[in-house]
Amino acid sequence: MAQKSIYEYDAKKLLASQLIKYFPTYEYHSKLLVITPDTNLDDLANRNPWLKNEKLAAKPDQLFGKRGKAGLLLLNANFEGLKAFVKEKIGKELEVGNTKGILERILVEPFVPHSKEYYISFTSDRNNDIIHFSFQGGIYVEENWDKVTHVSIPIGTDINSFNVTNKLPNLGDLTDVLIPFIKGLFQVYVDQDFAFLEINPFAITDDKKIVPLDLKAKLDDTASFLHQDTWGNLASPVQFPPAFGQKMSKEEEFIQSIDEQTGASLKLRILNRDARIWTMVAGGGASVIYTDTIVDLGYGNQLANYGEYSGDPSREHTEMYAKTIIDLITEKPDPQGKPKILIIGGGIANFTDVKATFTGIVSAIRKSAEQLKKANVKIYVRRGGPNEKEGLELMKQVGKEVGVPIKVFDRYTHMTRIVPLALEEI
Numbered sequence: 001m002a003q004k005s006i007y008e009y010d011a012k013k014l015l016a017s018q019l020i021k022y023f024p025t026y027e028y029h030s031k032l033l034v035i036t037p038d039t040n041l042d043d044l045a046n047r048n049p050w051l052k053n054e055k056l057a058a059k060p061d062q063l064f065g066k067r068g069k070a071g072l073l074l075l076n077a078n079f080e081g082l083k084a085f086v087k088e089k090i091g092k093e094l095e096v097g098n099t100k101g102i103l104e105r106i107l108v109e110p111f112v113p114h115s116k117e118y119y120i121s122f123t124s125d126r127n128n129d130i131i132h133f134s135f136q137g138g139i140y141v142e143e144n145w146d147k148v149t150h151v152s153i154p155i156g157t158d159i160n161s162f163n164v165t166n167k168l169p170n171l172g173d174l175t176d177v178l179i180p181f182i183k184g185l186f187q188v189y190v191d192q193d194f195a196f197l198e199i200n201p202f203a204i205t206d207d208k209k210i211v212p213l214d215l216k217a218k219l220d221d222t223a224s225f226l227h228q229d230t231w232g233n234l235a236s237p238v239q240f241p242p243a244f245g246q247k248m249s250k251e252e253e254f255i256q257s258i259d260e261q262t263g264a265s266l267k268l269r270i271l272n273r274d275a276r277i278w279t280m281v282a283g284g285g286a287s288v289i290y291t292d293t294i295v296d297l298g299y300g301n302q303l304a305n306y307g308e309y310s311g312d313p314s315r316e317h318t319e320m321y322a323k324t325i326i327d328l329i330t331e332k333p334d335p336q337g338k339p340k341i342l343i344i345g346g347g348i349a350n351f352t353d354v355k356a357t358f359t360g361i362v363s364a365i366r367k368s369a370e371q372l373k374k375a376n377v378k379i380y381v382r383r384g385g386p387n388e389k390e391g392l393e394l395m396k397q398v399g400k401e402v403g404v405p406i407k408v409f410d411r412y413t414h415m416t417r418i419v420p421l422a423l424e425e426i
Contacts (some may be wrong), residue, residue, distance in 0.1 A: 007228060085106075122196070251324050279344075330377065332375075
């Protein structure tokens, strides 16, 4: 599972479109807008008259929390108050923890008067989906975590046959609204492949309507191909933005785009474009092991990237991934002619076809041979799994064919043994 955060705007839109299937009395106002530095607020109000006719709430929508404690919430404001808030905040640099970034998105919606705030979230572990509920929601929920009730539900359980009521504190006269809401929300969490969903707080109006006020969510982005009708068919499709303060390079954006086209996993994070050690590792666990080994050997400052390809990606997708890595490693040859290292590593695969993925990598190497030689790239390969013998032989042969130094190791060489061998070149 690859957990990726989504904007609150997208999370609320997704929730509004899906929760009504399981909780038919859910009524969402759909008055939700995003303001950017390019937004003309008067034009926006002309298209959305409620901005001038209702009290408003506004806040940043850029994947960071504790906005209330940071004084970044606007509540119970009129349109002129919103304009002043936007003018003061939008386009300005903020410091969140140790991270600095520019505020580029403000979420605005109607202000909902309420006297009581509630908390609910959903998480998962190996065996259970877990409901977390509290009567004491809001900015101090962490300080009152001992008052949160945790209900573990074995994965695969039909929530409608599970007695949630007996697992929660006495809900009193709110039972008839909260239990259907919690069960409906649980079904959305499971069906839409959420990895994390938190509403803190939500309010209950006098006529017992539930209104999510603040919402945080993560989706399993490897499931995006399963949800084109919901994630991709909203008024604006769900986005997987970078964390606050981060900017994705064009290469990272490209890999993300092809990752979203497949049930496999293709990930890339560039750490230092000028570094000399690059990795192309099969498997999320293996990528951590190779990265830790490089750092442990004292070469963290020369580590250029972090990422993985896994889940049996197609030959075509693997070729695109490999070509992106090769273009990066050959972009700037070392000014002193020192070699660069590409480690193509991995454990022993259970189902990934080593020959198929290596066929894609070999194609990328063949097309980029002159680039690799000009940048003095040396390649070290270690892999095991289905069709490994044929795949490794492909690697040996392409090295001889195009004149790129490629050293190949099979499953009988310890997974990280090639790291110190490769680092001898640095």
